[in-house]
Amino acid sequence: MEKYSYFKLKGIINNPLRIFFLCGSYFNHKDTSGDKRIILKNFIESVNPNNKCLILEENFLFSDSENKLNYTEINLKSLKSIEMLTSLMSERVIILHESLSTAAEIGLFSSEKVLNEKVLILVPDIFTSEEDLITGFMKLAYDNPHFTNDNLEVIRYFPGQFIHETSVNLQKPHFYFANNELGDNLKRQLKSLLPNKEKNLNIEYINRYNFNNQKISKFSIDKEYVSVTLNFDHLVMLLLSLFTVENIKSEIRTPPSNQNGSNIERRNRAIHKTVYILKENLIGFLNRSIISEFPGEKNKKIKIDFHYNGINLNQAISYFVYVLYATKMLKITNIQKIVITNEFSKISHSYSQLIITPKNDLLLEVFNS
Template sequence: MSNQYYKFNEKMQIKDPLRVFFLCGSAFTKNDPNDKRNVLKSYIESLNINYKVIILEEHFVFGKMRSGYLSYDHIFMKNLKDIELLTGLFSDKIIILHESISTAAELGMFSSNKDLFKKTCILTPDYFAVEEEKVSNFIRLAFLNSRTPEESVKRITYYPKTNKNIVSNVRTEYHTYFPQNKIKGNLALNINSFIMKDYKEVFEITFKKQKFSKAYTDDSIISYNYNKSELNLNFPIKIIRILLVTIFSLDEFRVKIRSSIAIKDAVSALEDEFKSILKNTLSEIEATDFKNHKLIIGIKDNNIPFRNVIGYFLYTLQAIGMVKLPSDKSKKFIISPIFKILYDNNLIKQIKPSKFTGLL
């Protein structure tokens, strides 16, 4: 591999081609074409080639890795709450198919983070169709309150096809489906409106030195500060996702990560490359050599260790079909040809040789 050095641009005009949608909620059956999440996934991904949907149960399990699934244990993710929060942070929108107490708990969990809450929507069946109001008074007053619209979550009601399941003389359960297994009419319009709400096709990212060691809250700013031994950076999670995707545009890096024979090797390859480029970037901005500084990366409003974030990012890439991670059956890291659509950009530049860069 050639000994070349790269940096991110200090200010970057970005047209992010990748949009990720997280579908969670009601019970999921992977191979059932009637399953509402399968139907909604097909609809969303049909809208645009760069729209990708994540359904956790479709790809991931706890414990030992099974055929066709990745294990959270391989990237040290033991807690479903952290997994769902991190998936939500990596996603552009979250849609909860709300029909039970457990899905209400997911709504409560996402509401604890304002960045997640504002991009969350609940999809609920019509009251008369299922003879039951799925939205409790607490949810209505806490999350759908018209008196505080800025703190309310989007609700979309649909009119389902139902199957009755008579449990007893006094209780009937309804299994709900989208009519004809299609998203159309007002439901399609409402989902499309939610998907496009607050969407910015082009936005700017910039590195900015912190004042008084306090990170900036703006989602377009990468905050940083440093001392004699440490370099600290604080990232909004969406920027992390964009910059990690960008690294795959480097020919040398693709060669390196393709040589990974285990998931941990792929995680280390991406983590090392990202940190190296960040040090080069800040060295150029500050005219200071940070090669021997300890790099500490924080994620805005989240305490998940950065290596776990890298691991889960690679899991996400596999879930949306961009890469294939090494496994016991295949000791190869495979990059899909269609991934180039997402990582072909100009956010990284090669550092030209100079007296200063020769120190890096």
């Protein structure tokens, strides 16, 4: 009966998987023990086992590597689009702001209202840095005490500081967490701003063209197509629910038949196979969800897109698989077999409530006819 399963179009997950995107100006690949993002990651993940942090430099490259995934393998070639895609899949975008690079990231993420609400800036207090790192345009645009509509969440904290001498004429302050720990005050502020509420799935039938609420996903029906427009939160919820379906998990766990080539080539084949399985099932489940409500539309093709331009379905699902790999939800063995970890099975279990297996003979007849 599983092959006839479909999605609920509305549902609530009480303790969801939450992805936190951590941004900063420098990542020390050789010694990560004192890296501020690693320390931040350890704290956030200690608050709730369902919290998972993503540091791009820790997991991905623009070239082949035995230990890291290659963006270009899934047709992602611009760091701007990668950061946008990561932020769309994240609960919070936390930026350790200290440089021109992180200022550019703040500008990038604040350009979309739905992302603006996710951004949290951690900035050294003026008494530590000896200057306010949020000045001029940034102050007026994102930290304005008089016009607060577009303000971002800002936490000012007290790090340690040392001066790095790039040359005789150039010195730059570098900041660190004393004793490689967050201060108690910073912990309290962070904890209060980490999402802890349930997540809602809401895919509505919309019979009009001026529907622009990006927090609600929608579908519409015309003479030829069923058109589904998803926000990324809902895409992630639907994909996670597929990992609770036994026959889908079995397919994902089965290694690709072609085991020729290098480890990297075989790993890539395993990832692409997983993407294909998720994409085909996402389309099939959504199609049957809509047929369950509108049986007369079963012969129409289904199109899936997003509220955001420039990202297609294949890229979105591929990157979602990358995120699961980077957050240790999925592993790939030395025989290039995808492993769904026990932790991921436990976290994703609650998403099974989004899956409906029909018992109504009339509905099965509609799917089969």
